Amino acid sequence: MDAAKSLGLFLRASPTPYQMVETASNMLVRAGFKRLPEDDVWKLQGQAAAPGKYFYIRAASTIVAFAVSAAMEKGSGYKIVGAHTDSPVLKVKPVSKKNASGYMQLGVECYGGGLWHTWLDRELSLAGCAIVEENGVYRRKLVHMKRPVLRIPSLCIHLQTADERAKLDLNKETHLVPILAMVNEELNKTSAEGADSRHAPELLSALAEELGCTAAAIKDLDLTLYDTQPEQIWGLKNEFLSSPRLDNQAHCFTALEALVSYTSSPEFNKDPYVSAVVCFDHEEVGSTSAHGAGSPIIKELVERVNNWYHSEHLVEHNKIALQKSFIISADVAHAVHPNYASKHESNHGPLLNKGTVIKTNTNQRYATSVTTGFVIRELARRAGINVQEFVVRNDCPCGSTIGPIVAASTGISTVDVGIPSLSMHSIRETIGVHDVENSIKLFSSFFVNYNDIIGNCEF
Numbered sequence: 001m002d003a004a005k006s007l008g009l010f011l012r013a014s015p016t017p018y019q020m021v022e023t024a025s026n027m028l029v030r031a032g033f034k035r036l037p038e039d040d041v042w043k044l045q046g047q048a049a050a051p052g053k054y055f056y057i058r059a060a061s062t063i064v065a066f067a068v069s070a071a072m073e074k075g076s077g078y079k080i081v082g083a084h085t086d087s088p089v090l091k092v093k094p095v096s097k098k099n100a101s102g103y104m105q106l107g108v109e110c111y112g113g114g115l116w117h118t119w120l121d122r123e124l125s126l127a128g129c130a131i132v133e134e135n136g137v138y139r140r141k142l143v144h145m146k147r148p149v150l151r152i153p154s155l156c157i158h159l160q161t162a163d164e165r166a167k168l169d170l171n172k173e174t175h176l177v178p179i180l181a182m183v184n185e186e187l188n189k190t191s192a193e194g195a196d197s198r199h200a201p202e203l204l205s206a207l208a209e210e211l212g213c214t215a216a217a218i219k220d221l222d223l224t225l226y227d228t229q230p231e232q233i234w235g236l237k238n239e240f241l242s243s244p245r246l247d248n249q250a251h252c253f254t255a256l257e258a259l260v261s262y263t264s265s266p267e268f269n270k271d272p273y274v275s276a277v278v279c280f281d282h283e284e285v286g287s288t289s290a291h292g293a294g295s296p297i298i299k300e301l302v303e304r305v306n307n308w309y310h311s312e313h314l315v316e317h318n319k320i321a322l323q324k325s326f327i328i329s330a331d332v333a334h335a336v337h338p339n340y341a342s343k344h345e346s347n348h349g350p351l352l353n354k355g356t357v358i359k360t361n362t363n364q365r366y367a368t369s370v371t372t373g374f375v376i377r378e379l380a381r382r383a384g385i386n387v388q389e390f391v392v393r394n395d396c397p398c399g400s401t402i403g404p405i406v407a408a409s410t411g412i413s414t415v416d417v418g419i420p421s422l423s424m425h426s427i428r429e430t431i432g433v434h435d436v437e438n439s440i441k442l443f444s445s446f447f448v449n450y451n452d453i454i455g456n457c458e459f
Contacts, residue, residue, distance in 0.1 A: 001233075003436040005233070007254075007436050008230070010027075010253045011231055011245055012231060014249055015226040016089075016127045017062075017085035017281050018129050020061075021062070021279070024252065024279065028053075031263070032264075034054050034055075036054050038056050052067070054066055060129065061086070062278075062280050062297065064276065064297060065259060066301065067262075071271055072309060074317055075316075075317045077274075078273065078321060079446060079450050080278060080326070080327045081258070081277045081446065082277075082278045082293065082330065083279050084282075084293070084402060085279050085281050086284050088113055088115075089111050090108040090114075090176065091128075092107070092126070094198060096200070097197075098177065104180045104181040104182065105177045106180050107177065108176060108177065110172050111224075111284065111285065112425070114426075115423070115427070118428065119176065120153070121151070121154050122229065123227075123229065124152070124178060125228050126150070126225060127226055128221065128223040128224045129143060129221075129223075130211060131221075133217045143207060143210055143223065145206070146228070151179055195218065231244075239352070242428050242429065247424055250419055250439075251439065254330070255277040255443050256277055257440045258442075258443030262444055267448055273451055275447050278298060280292050280293045287405050293402035293405045294405050294409060296409070298327075299318075299410055302322060302325070306318055325413070326412065326414075327410075329366075329367060329401050329402050331403075331418045333356075333357035333419065334421070335351060335352050335420035344393065345394075348389050350389075352432035353432030353434040355386030355435065356387050356419060358377070358416070359390045359417065360373065360389065360416075364404050365399065365404065367407040368415045372414060376417060378453050379445040379453065380442055380445070383441045383449075
């Protein structure tokens, strides 16, 4: 229950990847991790050395945390848990000003594959970042409006035809436009003088108040709509947690919790492997970006850490390190829905609160192999926790994760796992309270026990 409550607070503070990275950074700093600048030479400037605990941030929405003990050796492997910071959301368009039928509305774009009907009739707000000019200097500043300012009303049943009532068929361009306010022509003319004409002046004035600047100082925006209703633990036995963004900030949290705990333990001081957590942006749209899982971030981590440790044969040591490494791709999994149980293959139906799911797909939609799946099962056995199995039905489509992407780009052995969930890609998803703690235990077992397991394997 404590782990689930802590996850809930983490989610509440993280309405977008920007805020999630800030929340994770604060968590790491409290645990003794030092932030490194990506645009500096760590070795020459004395920024990093073994032993040490570090993190760095790319594009404000991807974070890499790693720890190196004094026992690190040449060609040491890397134990990495990978997750993603983004979720399917509605994002504000570059030109968002939109009025219709006396209402001030906001132009939005669908990001990822959301269950968009779940966004109807909810009190929404805005979060993300803005580029702000301060005394001739342009800075990225985070925005988190905590009061409800938007809503997408559904169409009442009386104005729908019989066919429309029989199915919920939303046009993503015309039916998902949120209401911001009633149009006020006088205010429209006088407020936010000198502000960006692409956005409603009333919106920029409200954002300026949040940011502590003038409306004219706001030069650009990257804003996301989010549900203002906080997370909720529910059920007769308080066994369920519902919240926005469980896919996949839940695993950003459990991975970071495990890393922080492990790097404070005596076992870490004797560990020759580098332990790391990488939380990527842009998984929901394919991961092909400068800071998604398709970017060179993991290879660069290996190269840069090895660079300030090794003095010769660096290229060879980098290749050796990749072959000795292991990645857990952690992303929430599909639990059996009791009203749609036929959608699951009968022998592979994960349940809430019954343990982390190992995801397998021989068509390589997941990266799990016979060897990497074995490692996870053995890690779970040593931790005294259950794992479950998921294989999609042959007559159903299969989603994918960062697993195959990072495996292909790095050559590192990879496995796909995840907490089972209901309502994946809804504005509010559900997981089991006990699975949060189980996920932390599994990742902790990975950092503690992986070396011993792999040392006894002849593959």
